[in-house]
Amino acid sequence: MRKTNAVLAATPAVTRRAVLKTGAALSLAVAAPAIVSRQALSSSGEVRVYAWAGYFSDTMLADFQKKTGIKPVRVEFGSNEEQINQIRANQGKGFDLAMPTIDRVPSYVKDGLVRPLDESKVKWDAVIDGNLRGADQGGGMVDGKRYVAPTDWGTEALTFDVKQAPLQYGTASYGDLWKPEYQGMVTLRGHSGLVGIGLYLQDAGKLPHSMKEAFADPDKMVANYDIILKTAIENKKSIAQFWTNENEAQGAFRTNGCVIGQTWDSTGARLKAEGMPIGYIAPKEGALAWIEGFAMLSGAENIAQAYEFINWYYTPEVGAMYANETKINTTVKGAEKHLEAFNRDFFAAAYPGDALGKLWSWPIQNEWFITKRNEYQEKFLAA
Amino acid sequence: MTALYRRYGPGLTGLILALTGFWIIFLVTLPQLDMVDYSFRPNLSMSERGGPNDVYTLQNYATLADNAIHRAIFLKTIWASALVTLTTLIVCYPIAYHLAQGTTRRQAALLMLLLLIPFWINEILRTFAWWILLAYAGPLNNMLVALGLIERPIRFLSGDGGVIVGMVYAYILFMVMPIYNAIESLDRNQIEAARDLGASPWRIHWRVVIPHAKPGIAVGCIMTFMLAAGSYAVPALLGSPGSRWFTQIIYSWFFEGGNWNQGSAYAFILLLLCIGFIFGVMRLARIGLADIAK
Numbered sequence: 001m002r003k004t005n006a007v008l009a010a011t012p013a014v015t016r017r018a019v020l021k022t023g024a025a026l027s028l029a030v031a032a033p034a035i036v037s038r039q040a041l042s043s044s045g046e047v048r049v050y051a052w053a054g055y056f057s058d059t060m061l062a063d064f065q066k067k068t069g070i071k072p073v074r075v076e077f078g079s080n081e082e083q084i085n086q087i088r089a090n091q092g093k094g095f096d097l098a099m100p101t102i103d104r105v106p107s108y109v110k111d112g113l114v115r116p117l118d119e120s121k122v123k124w125d126a127v128i129d130g131n132l133r134g135a136d137q138g139g140g141m142v143d144g145k146r147y148v149a150p151t152d153w154g155t156e157a158l159t160f161d162v163k164q165a166p167l168q169y170g171t172a173s174y175g176d177l178w179k180p181e182y183q184g185m186v187t188l189r190g191h192s193g194l195v196g197i198g199l200y201l202q203d204a205g206k207l208p209h210s211m212k213e214a215f216a217d218p219d220k221m222v223a224n225y226d227i228i229l230k231t232a233i234e235n236k237k238s239i240a241q242f243w244t245n246e247n248e249a250q251g252a253f254r255t256n257g258c259v260i261g262q263t264w265d266s267t268g269a270r271l272k273a274e275g276m277p278i279g280y281i282a283p284k285e286g287a288l289a290w291i292e293g294f295a296m297l298s299g300a301e302n303i304a305q306a307y308e309f310i311n312w313y314y315t316p317e318v319g320a321m322y323a324n325e326t327k328i329n330t331t332v333k334g335a336e337k338h339l340e341a342f343n344r345d346f347f348a349a350a351y352p353g354d355a356l357g358k359l360w361s362w363p364i365q366n367e368w369f370i371t372k373r374n375e376y377q378e379k380f381l382a383a
Numbered sequence: 384m385t386a387l388y389r390r391y392g393p394g395l396t397g398l399i400l401a402l403t404g405f406w407i408i409f410l411v412t413l414p415q416l417d418m419v420d421y422s423f424r425p426n427l428s429m430s431e432r433g434g435p436n437d438v439y440t441l442q443n444y445a446t447l448a449d450n451a452i453h454r455a456i457f458l459k460t461i462w463a464s465a466l467v468t469l470t471t472l473i474v475c476y477p478i479a480y481h482l483a484q485g486t487t488r489r490q491a492a493l494l495m496l497l498l499l500i501p502f503w504i505n506e507i508l509r510t511f512a513w514w515i516l517l518a519y520a521g522p523l524n525n526m527l528v529a530l531g532l533i534e535r536p537i538r539f540l541s542g543d544g545g546v547i548v549g550m551v552y553a554y555i556l557f558m559v560m561p562i563y564n565a566i567e568s569l570d571r572n573q574i575e576a577a578r579d580l581g582a583s584p585w586r587i588h589w590r591v592v593i594p595h596a597k598p599g600i601a602v603g604c605i606m607t608f609m610l611a612a613g614s615y616a617v618p619a620l621l622g623s624p625g626s627r628w629f630t631q632i633i634y635s636w637f638f639e640g641g642n643w644n645q646g647s648a649y650a651f652i653l654l655l656l657c658i659g660f661i662f663g664v665m666r667l668a669r670i671g672l673a674d675i676a677k
Contacts, residue, residue, distance in 0.1 A: 081639045088429075088641075111429040184538065191639075239624045240519070240538070257519030257536065367428065367641065374640030381635075382452045382627045 045070040047305035050087070050095040052292075053078050053246060054266075057325050064312050070305045078245030080104055087113050093299030096306040101292045102139040102148055103362040109142045110367075114295045116145035121307040126314035131331040135291045139364045149310050150293035154328040155359065156192055157287035157350070159249075159268040161259040162277045169352045173283045174200040177260060178235040186238045187252035187261035190377040192288060193242075196262045198228045199285040199360065215363035218372065225376050233383040242381065246270075253278060269327030269346050280350050286360035287351070293331070422647035443648035453632060457653075460629035461660060463543055464611035467550045471558045471607050472600065474551060479562035479599075480592065484571060502556055510620045513549045514540070517621070538623075545621035546628065550611050557610060558603035565599025566592060598674040605661050612657050629653055 045068075049056065053076040061072045077083045080101050087098060092113040100108055108114045124132065131150050135141075140148030158176065160167050165182055174196040177186050188196065198211045207227060209220040241256050243249035249267040252258040253276070261267075268280025294310050296303070312318060319332025324340050329347070336344075365373075388396045423439045431437065447453055478498075482491050501509060516523050517539040524536035539545060569592065577587045593600070618628035633653070636646030665671070 079638075081641065085638050085641060085643075091429075113429075236624060242624055251514075251518075255515060255518040255520045256540070257538070371426070371640055371642060374635065374642075377639065378632065378635060379452060381624070382456055382632075 045302075045305060046073060047071075047097070047302050047309050048073045048075070048095045049309065050075050050077065050083065050098040052076065052099055055099070055322070055326055060318070060321055060325065063318065063321070064309065067312060068305075068308050070308055072309065078247070084108065084113075087297065091299065092297045095297055096300040096302045097294045097309060098297055099151065099292055100148070100295050101290045101362070102135050102150070103290065103364050105139045105147050105295060106142055106364055107367055107370075108295065109147060112298055114147050115298045115300070116147055117149060117296060118307070119146060121311075122149055123311050123314045126311075126316075126333055128331050128333050131291060134361070135293060135331075138291060138361060140291075140293065148293040148295050149314075150291050150331045151313060152293075152322070152326070152328050152330050153289065153291040154265045155282065155287035155289050155350075156189075156196075156262060156264050157268075157280060157282045159253065159261050159263045159271070159278060159280050161253070162279045164259040167260075167279065167281050169281055169355065170284060172281050173203075174262065174285055175204075176283075177262060178238055182260050183238045184240050185257060185259045187241045187243055187249060187256075187258040187263065188239065189243050189249075189262070190381050191373050193262055194225065194228050194232055194373075194376060194380060195288060196283075196285075197231055198224060199283075201228060201231065203285050211360075212363055215365065215369055218368060221369065221372060225372075229376050229379055232380050236380070236383055264328075265350060266327050268350070269343075272346065273327065273342060280346070282351050282355040282358070284358075286358040287355065289359040289361045291331075291361075418647045419651055421644050422651050424644050426642045426644045443645050444652070446645060447649060447652060453629075453649075456627050456632060457629050457656075459627075460612055460653075461656070463547065463628075464608050467547055467554070467611040468604050468608045470547065471551045471554055472604060475555055475558035475603065476562060476600075478555075479559050479596075480566055480588075482559070482563050483566035484569070484574065498556060498559065506553055507616050507620075509553065510549050510617050513545070513552065514620050517545055517548070540621060541623045541625060543622075543626045545623065546618050546626055549617040549621040550614060553614075553617060554607045554610050557606040561599040561602040561606070562596055563599070565596040569595045597668070597670060601665065601668060601670045601674065604664070608661065609657060612653065 047070055049072060051074055055076075056072075056074050061074060064070070064072050075095065077086060083098060083100060084104060084107065087095070087108070088111065098114075100114075105114070127150065131153060134153070135148050135150035136146065140146060140150065158167060158172055158174070164185075165176075167176065176182075177188065177196070195211065198207065198214070201207050202211050208223045209217075211224065214221040214224040240258050241248070241252045243252055243261075243263065246264065246267060249261070249263045250271060252261060253267075253271055263280075265280055268278055271278040272280070294306075294313075296306055300306055313322070314332055316332055316334035317338055319330035319335035320338030322332075323330040323335060323343055324338075327343065327346065387399065391399070422443055423441070424437060425440055425442060427434075427436055447457070478494075482494055486494065515521055518524070519536050519538055519540075523539070524533075527533045528536060573591055573595075574587055577591050582590070613630060614628070615630040615634055618626065618631055619634075622628065622631070629649070630653070633646050633649045636642050636649060640646075
């Protein structure tokens, strides 16, 4: 579920206006007892983690507390947008670790919301080399400083009902969403749905520029997205439901009559794990791939504990526990030995043949892109 | 103020004033002022704030004027909120009348309890329950198919239907309570007199009950309208690809686009126009603020 802005509301008003500063000072004075008692707690060993909904279960947190004696506090969010705006509202305070997707990290750095990791304090040897390199190159490293300890990677591709909308690797395409027989039974997310359409049109040779270029140059983006939006609106009647978080995407298939959709891998996997007739497969244009990981907030208060949390995660058992629970792919070396058979089978079915070589990694998304992207999404949703 | 002081003494009066003042100043006025301040500034990254680009501008307000889609959604939100208000009134008036005039004290208490119980549950959960009920593969569709009344499930959650149903349900109490209060103070002899003189039930309501209940109806309508126009949870959960509420656009500016300044401008416009709409309706219905405060 979408979180209410409890944290936002609980934070004393911080404003740029002098006229409001008195107010902030006064409300701070009122809140002082709460702040003092929180510091008292943190000295006894606490780490505050802002995590994706469903990523750290109670069992995992209990395991962490048992092994380290540090009390973990977990607050959850449902999307990258929710995450960055909440942290902005708190101006980098309130949590020790957050979990941005690496393509968004440069925005965090620009706004001074995160701090570079102390390289000597993280057990980098435990991380799969390719994932670490991928994270560094995809936005996790800014100006030679490493900001992200990658935890997992995953994709956004096609989730389908195996009886009503069967798909095969090699022919399966983002364009399948718009087949007339699935009209009124499709789910997707506004902004990434547009990227899926973009890749489909790119393969068909109907875009003036490549989709990678559209993320780097505002003019090329507009040229591409005008065409994408037109196709999207023409096909909008196919869509039964837009999703914005995991819960809504699952609901589309569970109770809202969707048979095909562009969703996260975790959506397909969790539905399948419950025994529903659901498959998940990379389209021929390439599944949208992301890496995410721990970033330390600029206002982190429990730094030693935060590194303990990262290093606790970087053990094969915990990495596997995480992958088994979330159904996404951990970056921890040796975790595969502890993976459940379900995860291995799901992975093999999702990325057959050359699918792994064709993964389409999200390019870095700068602020101008996010703003512009939101305008197109808004037009798509409102049409 | 002096009445308050005389009644409660210095200690309690001070506390009441301090709490009210805290609420008005810190929880209402200052955040609103901050939002208005945001709305007149450009969207800058944190490092640019306070720099040469951080100037006052009307650009955020111009966006709404230039954007035909957002304008249409804005008007639709106002119109749909009025529809929600009217539907809620039609549903609630008979309930309130029955509660106030048609029952014994015990029955009224029982009915009131039945009305209240669902509201002990969080609004989001209640709305989510509606989503499950009305979903394509939900219980309502399953039942209708099992009874053979329909062949294929119906997509109830298309267009604005789901949103309106959800809102009417969510705001029933805000309409029932003020109308109930108003009708309860009506002397039953007046109704009986009208009946003895041969008035039809419609005429009794039109000429006796409704004029008496007008302030209650006005309060109920104003609260329902404001809640409907400003609701985010209901359209977010029960909306369909074809329905977009203005609050969703505001949310999207804040949480998807990261443009808080633009979002603030939209939120402020919604606030202003809602206030304007309400004063307009009050004037049309010839109701003053004093009637409402009664």
